Amino acid sequence: xxxxxxxxxxxxxxxxxxxxxxxxxxxxxxxxxxxxxxxxxxxxxxxxxxxxxxxxxxxxxxxxxxxxxxxxxxxxxxxxxxxxxxxxxxxxxxxxxxxxxxxxxxxxxxxxxxxxxxxxxxxxxxxxxxxxxxxxxxxxxxxxxxxxxxxxxxxxxxxxxxxxxxxxxxxxxxxxxxxxxxxxxxxxxxxxxxxxxxxxxxxxxxxxxxxxxxxxxxxxxxxxxxxxxx
Amino acid sequence: xxxxxxxxxxxxxxxxxxxxxxxxxxxxxxxxxxxxxxxxxxxxxxxxxxxxxxxxxxxxxxxxxxxxxxxxxxxxxxxxxxxxxxxxxxxxxxxxxxxxxxxxxxxxxxxxxxxxxxxxxxxxxxxxxxxxxxxxxxxxxxxxxxxxxxxxxxxxxxxxxxxxxxxxxxxxxxxxxxxxxxxxxxxxxxxxxxxxxxxxxxxxxxxxxxxxxxxxxxxxxxxxxxxxxxxxxxxxxxxxxxxxxxxxxxxxxxxxxxxxxxxxxxxxxxxxxxxxxxxxxxxxxxxxxxxxxxxxxxxxxxxxxxxxxxxxxxxxxxxxxxxxxxxxxxxxxxxxxxxxxxxxxxxxxxxxxxxxxxxxxx
Numbered sequence: 036x037x038x039x040x041x042x043x044x045x046x047x048x049x050x051x052x053x054x055x056x057x058x059x060x061x062x063x064x065x066x067x068x069x070x071x072x073x074x075x076x077x078x079x080x081x082x083x084x085x086x087x088x089x090x091x092x093x094x095x096x097x098x099x100x101x102x103x104x105x106x107x108x109x110x111x112x113x114x115x116x117x118x119x120x121x122x123x124x125x126x127x128x129x130x131x132x133x134x135x136x137x138x139x140x141x142x143x144x145x146x147x148x149x150x151x152x153x154x155x156x157x158x159x160x161x162x163x164x165x166x167x168x169x170x171x172x173x174x175x176x177x178x179x180x181x182x183x184x185x186x187x188x189x190x191x192x193x194x195x196x197x198x199x200x201x202x203x204x205x206x207x208x209x210x211x212x213x214x215x216x217x218x219x220x221x222x223x224x225x226x227x228x229x230x231x232x233x234x235x236x237x238x239x240x241x242x243x244x245x246x247x248x249x250x251x252x253x254x255x256x257x258x259x260x261x262x263x264x265x
Numbered sequence: 266x267x268x269x270x271x272x273x274x275x276x277x278x279x280x281x282x283x284x285x286x287x288x289x290x291x292x293x294x295x296x297x298x299x300x301x302x303x304x305x306x307x308x309x310x311x312x313x314x315x316x317x318x319x320x321x322x323x324x325x326x327x328x329x330x331x332x333x334x335x336x337x338x339x340x341x342x343x344x345x346x347x348x349x350x351x352x353x354x355x356x357x358x359x360x361x362x363x364x365x366x367x368x369x370x371x372x373x374x375x376x377x378x379x380x381x382x383x384x385x386x387x388x389x390x391x392x393x394x395x396x397x398x399x400x401x402x403x404x405x406x407x408x409x410x411x412x413x414x415x416x417x418x419x420x421x422x423x424x425x426x427x428x429x430x431x432x433x434x435x436x437x438x439x440x441x442x443x444x445x446x447x448x449x450x451x452x453x454x455x456x457x458x459x460x461x462x463x464x465x466x467x468x469x470x471x472x473x474x475x476x477x478x479x480x481x482x483x484x485x486x487x488x489x490x491x492x493x494x495x496x497x498x499x500x501x502x503x504x505x506x507x508x509x510x511x512x513x514x515x516x517x518x519x520x521x522x523x524x525x526x527x528x529x530x531x532x533x534x535x536x537x538x539x540x541x542x543x544x545x546x547x548x549x550x551x552x553x554x555x556x557x558x559x560x561x562x563x564x565x566x567x568x569x570x571x572x573x574x575x576x577x578x579x580x581x582x583x584x585x586x587x588x589x590x591x592x593x594x595x596x597x598x599x600x601x602x603x604x605x606x607x608x609x610x611x612x613x614x615x616x617x618x619x620x621x622x623x624x625x626x627x
Contacts, residue, residue, distance in 0.1 A: 142470040145485045147456045185439025202475045
């Protein structure tokens with residue numbers, strides 16, 4: 036009979052989320068040992084804190100197992116088909132900023148935009164006999180973006196981590212990943228294409244459009260949102 | 266809701282018998298297809314449209330998104346000529362952007378591999394579909410990618426620019442951007458201008474990483490410098506190409522309009538002769554060509570490898586439904602899959618389930 040609020044279970048994203056709620060009179064805290072993923076909510080009634088990986092929050096919202104959840108807009112848009120019919124953006128929280136970008140080796144002095152990338156992909160395929168590989172974990176967002184941009188002769192290769200290293204390791208020619216300062220890109224001799232990011236992401240509070248609500252839960256949700264000024 | 270109904274299956278069987286009656290040999294092919302061939306043909310886009318699955322020993326497999334590719338492969342590895350094939354079975358399409366649409370449905374197809382008279386073969390396929398679908402009162406649309414390709418081939422510009430345009434005929438937005446650039450309508454970006462001016466463009470390149478070599482980078486810079494010296498595509502040529510793309514008339518008027526445009530773009534004359542022969546062949550087969558629509562841009566946004574005649578049949582007043590039937594000529598596909606061989610080929614598919622929805626089933 037409680038409203039379930041999903042929050043990232045670790046690190047800065049969790050701490051900043053706790054701060055954001057705390058500033059609005061809703062105190063979130065972890066309970067038990069440092070390693071146990073349980074928490075509590077003070078300041079409003081009938082709200083349960085669920086700590087889980089930011090990457091799983093979109094799925095749980097879409098399944099209706101969470102009423103509210105904090106996660107990145109990048110993850111919601113990548114993981115949920117027709118995301119806006121499944122969740123509603125309630126508030127942008129003002130932290131966890133990251134841009135999803137396409138980056139190529141800095142030594143590609145002839146490449147500045149998608150137009151160039153497409154031309155290079157065509158020549159690359161003719162020269163090497165396979166499509167130009169772009170390493171990413173954001174398959175849907177990147178594919179949609181490149182299709183809209185009219186880029187051909189590329190292929191996506193899955194990279195779940197250390198994506199910036201794939202070019203040097205010769206497992207990809209370019210990457211599409213999130214970046215906040217661009218420092219890791221520069222350290223790995225990569226540069227961002229000038230067309231602007233695929234997506235600007237930040238930590239956002241989402242409401243599930245799928246979660247069933249009892250009368251009591253509806254009241255608890257309203258009380259929580261009122262307290263948050265939403 | 267995904268399982269095709271008995272009515273749909275009966276309709277598919279009826280169409281299959283109809284195409285067999287017309288002289289086609291019935292063929293079948295596996296539901297699982299090696300993903301590599303399809304990925305190589307269609308590129309990354311196909312992953313968004315087809316179901317891909319992994320097999321540790323066979324590599325990536327795809328639930329067949331259509332029959333055309335496996336049927337072409339089968340024909341190119343030893344089919345007798347000429348050949349007419351028909352088939353019926355489920356195809357599988359992911360519907361990320363339209364979850365309400367079916368992701369599994371029955372296609373019935375008819376494919377012709379015949380060197381003798383390709384224009385007559387175009388008419389044969391269209392007329393058969395027209396007859397098979399006649400009770401539904403559908404609206405037919407036709408086009409011809411071959412005319413567009415001839416128009417691009419005939420542009421008075423460098424081979425490199427023509428190849429770039431040709432590569433993007435099926436991506437209208439990129440095609441338009443290239444055309445604007447080649448015509449000098451879009452400004453040269455500052456970074457490009459700086460690159461072209463630089464004494465040694467690679468001076469500040471930093472460490473060389475990745476598979477793409479210095480030689481490849483230098484070759485492209487050289488190509489960009491040569492391209493910058495080319496004179497812009499003339500306004501008259503761009504206007505003629507735009508005029509081709511804008512043609513939207515009934516067949517006889519479309520041909521007349523295109524003949525007028527050919528005065529400025531004589532390279533399309535050969536393709537127009539084929540269009541004229543096709544109209545005659547359609548007429549002989551009893552198709553009402555006076556009222557048959559022709560749209561020069563039709564078929565440009567489909568992912569299929571059509572490179573000539575293209576057609577579709579639509580349910581009037583039902584914009585929510587996909588076309589009931591689509592088809593076209595795909596000579597280039599036989600070349601891609603033929604290991605050096607090629608044969609003129611044309612065909613199409615009917616979605617049997619839509620016939621039931623439109624109340625046409627038995």
